[in-house]
Amino acid sequence: MCLNRPKKKNGIFKTGFITVRKSTTKSKYEFINLYYTKWNVITKPSPRIIVDTHAGTGQVVLIKKSPLLSTVETEIIYGSPILAILKTLLISDNLVIILNEASKKNYLLLEKCKKAIMRRGLPIFEEIHERVRFRSLRTNRPNLQPRKKKRKFPNSFNSRTPRGFQRVWIKSKADIHLNRNKIEDSIDDLFSEYVNIIDERTKEMPKGLFLVDPCGMVSWNKVILKICERSNKLEGTELILNWSWEAIARTINTQSKNSTLSEIYGIPLENIDEEFQGLGLDNMEEFKNMYIQQLEEYFKHVVEVGVSRDRQLKPKQSQHRKYFLIFCTNNKSALSLAGYQLKKIEKNVRGNIRKIDYYFQDNL
Numbered sequence: 001m002c003l004n005r006p007k008k009k010n011g012i013f014k015t016g017f018i019t020v021r022k023s024t025t026k027s028k029y030e031f032i033n034l035y036y037t038k039w040n041v042i043t044k045p046s047p048r049i050i051v052d053t054h055a056g057t058g059q060v061v062l063i064k065k066s067p068l069l070s071t072v073e074t075e076i077i078y079g080s081p082i083l084a085i086l087k088t089l090l091i092s093d094n095l096v097i098i099l100n101e102a103s104k105k106n107y108l109l110l111e112k113c114k115k116a117i118m119r120r121g122l123p124i125f126e127e128i129h130e131r132v133r134f135r136s137l138r139t140n141r142p143n144l145q146p147r148k149k150k151r152k153f154p155n156s157f158n159s160r161t162p163r164g165f166q167r168v169w170i171k172s173k174a175d176i177h178l179n180r181n182k183i184e185d186s187i188d189d190l191f192s193e194y195v196n197i198i199d200e201r202t203k204e205m206p207k208g209l210f211l212v213d214p215c216g217m218v219s220w221n222k223v224i225l226k227i228c229e230r231s232n233k234l235e236g237t238e239l240i241l242n243w244s245w246e247a248i249a250r251t252i253n254t255q256s257k258n259s260t261l262s263e264i265y266g267i268p269l270e271n272i273d274e275e276f277q278g279l280g281l282d283n284m285e286e287f288k289n290m291y292i293q294q295l296e297e298y299f300k301h302v303v304e305v306g307v308s309r310d311r312q313l314k315p316k317q318s319q320h321r322k323y324f325l326i327f328c329t330n331n332k333s334a335l336s337l338a339g340y341q342l343k344k345i346e347k348n349v350r351g352n353i354r355k356i357d358y359y360f361q362d363n364l
C-alpha cells in the first residue's frame with residue numbers, strides 16, 4: 001500500500017520520501033529490477049525511452065515490521081526513477097528517461113536526486129579485478145587470463161560494499177528529463193516531444209517502456225489508452241502497470257462509484273450500471289479481468305507479474321489484495337523474459353514462504 005499521504009499512525013511515518021510497507025514493494029521492485037536491465041540489453045542499440053508516469057521522489061522508505069516483536073524498522077531504497085537510471089547505466093546510449101511527477105514536494109526531492117546523480121553518477125559494485133596466471137598445458141608458456149569482472153547493483157546509496165568488490169561511480173549517458181505535471185495533462189506533450197519522435201540516425205521511433213505506478217486510480221482515456229494505442233506501432237511498446245483494486249474498493253459503496261469506474265475503465269457514465277451489474281466488493285477478480293480484457297485489445301500478451309502464479313504459494317488469494325502488477329507486451333521474447341524473471345522471483349519467494357503469508361497478512 002502506498003502511504004504517501006501524511007498520516008500519523010503506528011508504523012506509518014511522515015517523511016519526504018514515498019513510504020511503503022515492505023510486503024507491497026517486494027514484487028514490484030523485484031520485477032522492475034530484473035526487467036529494466038534485460039529490456040535495455042535486448043533493445044539496444046535502438047533508440048529507447050523509459051517513461052515513469054508517476055515517478056515519486058526517487059527514493060522509497062521501506063517499513064519492515066517484525067511479526068514477533070512489535071518493532072518497526074525503516075530502510076531507504078531506490079525508487080523506480082533511480083532504478084531506471086541504475087539498471088541502464090552500463091548501456092545508456094540512445095536512451096531517454098522521462099520522469100513525471102505531479103506533487104511539488106516529491107518533484108523537488110526527485111530533482112535533487114537527479115542533480116546529485118548527474119554530478120556524481122551512481123555507485124555500482126565491481127569485483128576487484130584479478131588476473132589469473134596459469135601455464136598453458138600445450139605450450140607451457142605463462143598466460144594471462146583476464147577474468148570477466150562481476151558487477152552488482154546496490155539497492156540504495158547506503159548499501160554496503162560486498163567483500164571482494166569495490167564501489168565505482170558511473171555517470172549515465174541517458175537523456176534524463178523531469179516533468180512536473182499531472183500525467184493526464186502532460187502525456188500528449190511527452191508523446192509529441194519525446195516518444196513519437198523519429199531518430200535521425202536510425203529513422204526509427206524509440207522502443208518504449210512505460211511504468212504506470214499511481215497511488216490509486218489512473219484514467220483509462222487520458223493515460224492508458226494513449227500508451228495502448230502506441231502499442232500498434234512497429235516500434236515496440238511495453239507497459240508495466242501497478243493496477244489498484246483499492247481505488248475501486250474504496251468507492252464501490254459510495255456515490256462516486258460510477259464516476260470512478262468510468263474514469264478507470266474509460267466507459268461512458270451512462271453505461272456503467274449495465275457493464276458492472278451485480279458486481280461488488282467480492283468481485284475483485286472480475287473487475288481485474290475486465291480491465292485485463294481491455295488491455296488485451298491492444299497487447300497480445302497481458303500477464304500478471306511479480307507474484308507467484310503457484311496457488312500453493314497463495315494461501316490467501318485474498319479479495320483484499322490492493323495492487324496487481326500487470327505487464328503488457330506484443331513481443332513474445334519480452335514475455336518469456338518476463339516469465340523467466342518471474343521464475344527467479346518465485347524462487348526467491350519460495351525460499352521464504354513465511355514472507356508470502358506475511359505479504360497477505362499485511363495487505364488485509
Ligand SMILES: C[S@@+](CC[C@H](N)C(=O)[O-])C[C@H]1O[C@@H](n2cnc3c(N)ncnc32)[C@H](O)[C@@H]1O
Pocket residue numbers: 002004018053054055056057058059060078079080081100101102103106181182183184213214215
Ligand atoms: C506510488 S508513488 C510512485 C512510486 C515510484 N513509482 C517508485 O516506485 O519509486 C505515486 C506517485 O505519483 C504521484 N502522482 C499522483 N498523482 C499523479 C498524477 N496525476 N500524475 C503524476 N504523478 C502523480 C504521487 O505524488 C506519488 O509521488
